[in-house]
Amino acid sequence: MTEQEQALKVLRDQIDSIDKQIHVLLNQRATCAQRVAEVKQQYQGNEIAVFYRPEREAQVLKRVMERNKGPLADKEVARLFREIMSVCLALEKPMRVAFLGPEGTFTQQAALKHFGHSAQSAPMTTLDLVFREVEAGAAHYGVVPIENSTEGMATHTLDLFKRFNLRICGELELKIHHHLLINDNTDPELITRIYAHQESFAQCRSWLEANYPRVDHVAISSNAEGARLASLEVGAAAIAGDMAVDLYRLRILERNIEDQSDNSTRFLILGDQDVGPSGDDKTSILMCAHDKPGVLYTLLEPFHRHGISLTRIETRPAHQGGWSYLFYIDFEGHADEPQVQKVLSDLEASSVELKLLGSYPKAVL
Numbered sequence: 001m002t003e004q005e006q007a008l009k010v011l012r013d014q015i016d017s018i019d020k021q022i023h024v025l026l027n028q029r030a031t032c033a034q035r036v037a038e039v040k041q042q043y044q045g046n047e048i049a050v051f052y053r054p055e056r057e058a059q060v061l062k063r064v065m066e067r068n069k070g071p072l073a074d075k076e077v078a079r080l081f082r083e084i085m086s087v088c089l090a091l092e093k094p095m096r097v098a099f100l101g102p103e104g105t106f107t108q109q110a111a112l113k114h115f116g117h118s119a120q121s122a123p124m125t126t127l128d129l130v131f132r133e134v135e136a137g138a139a140h141y142g143v144v145p146i147e148n149s150t151e152g153m154a155t156h157t158l159d160l161f162k163r164f165n166l167r168i169c170g171e172l173e174l175k176i177h178h179h180l181l182i183n184d185n186t187d188p189e190l191i192t193r194i195y196a197h198q199e200s201f202a203q204c205r206s207w208l209e210a211n212y213p214r215v216d217h218v219a220i221s222s223n224a225e226g227a228r229l230a231s232l233e234v235g236a237a238a239i240a241g242d243m244a245v246d247l248y249r250l251r252i253l254e255r256n257i258e259d260q261s262d263n264s265t266r267f268l269i270l271g272d273q274d275v276g277p278s279g280d281d282k283t284s285i286l287m288c289a290h291d292k293p294g295v296l297y298t299l300l301e302p303f304h305r306h307g308i309s310l311t312r313i314e315t316r317p318a319h320q321g322g323w324s325y326l327f328y329i330d331f332e333g334h335a336d337e338p339q340v341q342k343v344l345s346d347l348e349a350s351s352v353e354l355k356l357l358g359s360y361p362k363a364v365l
Contacts (some may be wrong), residue, residue: 062364158326162286179254
């Protein structure tokens with residue numbers, strides 16, 4: 001055995017020993033998770049036990065990153081722990097998560113990033129069905145897009161918050177990288193049509209004009225559906241992400257064709273539970289008001305007076321007759337905090353229709 005082989009053997013033996021310790025600790029953690037479930041069931045009484053605690057998981061992931069010393073990056077370590085928590089939570093209660101399908105969409109990728117791969121993915125054909133599935137209790141949670149850094153707010157999602165009585169339980173951001181995909185039988189020089197969701201066409205507009213100015217753009221319900229169609233048709237291409245490549249057996253003709261390199265989408269987690277404070281939270285509300293002089297000042301003045309920072313405000317027609325508008329507002333803080341309670345109280349006293357959509361931890365990953 002050479003000196004190099006001897007040195008490598010020592011290191012590999014150390015790795016094997018560490019792996020055994022990790023394995024023992026993983027099973028100890030899983031056993032502890034099972035006991036948590038038993039305690040919840042024992043003391044919950046007739047109420048349904050809540051197994052998923054978004055504020056608790058956010059705190060755990062933040063502590064993981066804070067104590068990380070490297071060489072692994074903070075977020076990489078947090079992703080490992082995210083999967084450990086996902087596996088352990090599945091021992092307590094397997095979660096069914098609804099998302100806008102079919103399989104292979106960015107929304108499914110967001111669901112897996114937030115809940116881990118041990119959650120059961122449930123693809124829905126429309127955003128309406130995602131909301132309905134969660135409200136009916138057929139899915140424990142739902143994942144919906146709310147805004148894109150390039151194209152702005154997902155207005156249909158905002159409209160659905162008015163119709164359904166659900167809570168926002170969390171948020172996450174996902175980097176969006178679009179690829180141009182084709183099947184093995186398609187000649188790159190003979191592409192006649194490209195399938196994609198209309199939002200993806202918008203996010204790749206300049207690249208498409210420069211590279212495929214005369215090719216038909218066919219807008220469909222999701223990028224994953226476009227990838228499925230492109231996998232079956234000669235002469236077709238699709239704009240989609242990494243998940244669609246293996247799922248539909250396509251190859252990447254061009255990578256990262258989005259016009260903005262920092263293109264990202266923010267997603268919200270839908271549920272029916274109130275989430276406790278995590279220490280670093282956001283609150284979302286929906287307000288309805290008539291269009292009259294000073295209405296925007298009336299809505300925003302309490303935030304300034306009580307020192308609450310807004311992170312997002314969006315206006316939508318209320319569709320209630322007359323000139324009424326919905327205001328979707330995100331701001332820092334939790335509904336249990338005194339200053340936030342003062343803001344909400346002032347808004348309610350102004351005879352404004354107010355709907356608290358939820359307080360939830362800020363995105364960690």
